[in-house]
Amino acid sequence: MPTIAVASPKGGAGKSTTAVILATQLAHAGVPVTLLDCDPNRSVSLWASRGQRPERIKVIADVSESTIIKTIKENDRDGHIVVVDLEGVASRLMSRAISQADLVLTPMRATTLDATVGSRTVALIQEEEEALGRPIPLSVVFTMTKTVKSKQHSGIAASLRGQGVHVIEPDLLERAAFSSLFEFGGDLYTMPPQGNADAARNNAEQFAKAVMKRLMEGLNNE
Template sequence: MPVISFANAKGGAGKTTAALLLATEVAERGKSVTIFDADPQKWISKWYELPNRSSRISVISEISPASITEQITDAAAATDYVIVDLEGTENLVVANALSVSDLVVVPIQGSSMDARGGAKILTLIGKLEKIVRHKIQHCVVLTRTNAAVTTRAMKAVQDFLAVQGIDVLSTPIVERAAYRDLFEFGGGLGDQCPKQITNLDKAKENAEMFAAEVLERAIVIPQKRWYHIFKKAS
């Protein structure tokens, strides 16, 4: 049911990694997931071609600005969770996907460029809320953080978010080779071999905590009206 989108107007913020960690965690908990691969780079679709594919996960990559709202609402009716991995930009696909999301997760790395890309999405959410006339729940997840130290750039980003009163997950996604390896070997963290991947246990623990925090925020608002606001513009 809940639709969870990952958005940041900047590429490389960690959207696809975060989306995949959530999708594989949810599938490992026995739930069905539809992932919308809404990035022309198609990283999720490439991952889906690799071994260890879960029968609980399906991936949709054929999308258009005109069709995406309907595709997402159909998938939300058919599977337990819908996860949307968006392109690192602001366009009609992004706006339409955000407008039908129950939760938007904005991954931000510890850099001011990422924070500005994230701020663009937060501003866009504010505009969309006025159009759809309901709140679009959103939060920030800090990504690629150093397990040992908080860098000065990261501290600056945290301060910036705190001043804006933005909901930031208390679990950041730590920089882990295990997360990159998923795109090499396929599947989720549970499918990886501990002998081949360093700190797999720590990665699993981090991903589980991140997923738990996201899921606790992904609440479907009843009687939400689905507006197909940009349909004519495509």
């Protein structure tokens, strides 16, 4: 059972949206998912309380620093994936979750501020790698991006890659359907169509496939 931690020390970077899109796409593809809501804002729990939750997704809230590792291990089942939506600050809870992760996703918008703050996640992962004596795969995912990338966006992505940081392709674009998940609940296939629903579904599907490819590459290299 792989564990994917969605971590960024900056609020508003799209962590919960990334976690819900990934979890619902995996569930739609037939993969059972346990989604841990570790963010005090409880965005994932809000999503889960609205509409009909996909049947293959279990949501666990009120996970604390003292229970995070136990909760992850208790949901260690063959064929399942645990997705952890972490709080938007660097904390002991975040570091404990990262220590159990097979992949860390760091969402960020294509701004200098997000890139600067997001670099703290890289440093935190390096600390955990030293303590554990094993690599922890990391990928950045750009969120809320436009269809046509700005020069700033392309420059930040190139800088990250130049530092050896993996960047998920495609980005999660700015789509009405993505933000509406927290209004209607459910997934992109069951909620009322919002904006260009087909484009949003395709973006989410390709994103989830890219994440799974990155995850499997990391597991195969262990």
